[in-house]
Amino acid sequence: MDMDMGAGSDPLTIAEGVAEFVVLAELSTALSERLVGWSTDGADPDSSAVMASLGARLAEHSTWWTERIAESVLLDGERTTASASGSGRLAEVLGLLDVEGSDRTAAVVPVLERLMAYLGALTERLSPVGDAPARRTIRLVLADLEDRPR
Numbered sequence: 766m767d768m769d770m771g772a773g774s775d776p777l778t779i780a781e782g783v784a785e786f787v788v789l790a791e792l793s794t795a796l797s798e799r800l801v802g803w804s805t806d807g808a809d810p811d812s813s814a815v816m817a818s819l820g821a822r823l824a825e826h827s828t829w830w831t832e833r834i835a836e837s838v839l840l841d842g843e844r845t846t847a848s849a850s851g852s853g854r855l856a857e858v859l860g861l862l863d864v865e866g867s868d869r870t871a872a873v874v875p876v877l878e879r880l881m882a883y884l885g886a887l888t889e890r891l892s893p894v895g896d897a898p899a900r901r902t903i904r905l906v907l908a909d910l911e912d913r914p915r
Contacts, residue, residue, distance in 0.1 A: 774889065774890065775890065776890055776891075776892060777887075777891055777892075780843045782833070782835065784843055785887060786831070786833040786834045787834060788854070788855070790827045790830035790831045790834070792855055792880070793823045793824070793826040794823075794824065795855055795858075795859055796819075796820075796858075796859075796862075796876070797821070797823035797826075797827060799820075799859060799862055800816040800817070800820035800823065801817060801824075803866075804816040804817035805817075808865075808869075809867055809869050812870045812914075815870065815914060816869065816873075819873070819877075819913065822909050825909075826906050829902045829905065829906065832902075833898060861875070861876055862876065873914060874915060877910055877914075880910075884906060884907060885903075885907070887903065888903050
């Protein structure tokens with residue numbers, strides 16, 4: 766998942782869907798762990814409640830993305846490749862959150878904005894019929910992040 770670029774315009778193949786959902790699940794988990802950690806470390810008490818709420822929601826999103834990953838022995842390689850290729854981009858995104866306590870909310874804002882824009886572009890690649898569950902998941906995630914810090 767390259768959050769700096771559009772998701773593309775070609776319809777998503779099953780293998781590409783596996784890759785997208787694996788990386789989105791891993792990203793959601795990593796962001797959740799970071800934000801929940803921030804909510805309890807005492808470095809920015811003013812943002813603790815917001816970070817705890819976002820962290821809990823992102824953990825739930827990870828579960829939703831995991832549920833979208835197609836299960837097939839034929840796709841085992843896709844899952845492994847997606848996880849390995851997404852780790853560098855994941856580290857890059859998490860690097861944007863390496864900030865002082867007082868800058869945390871400001872650091873989270875562009876990460877969530879990019880994620881939401883990416884999901885909007887990804888929706889365009891999904892079939893309204895065949896990918897209806899994935900489109901629903903995207904709608905739920907976007908709605909869930911509407912009250913994010915801005």
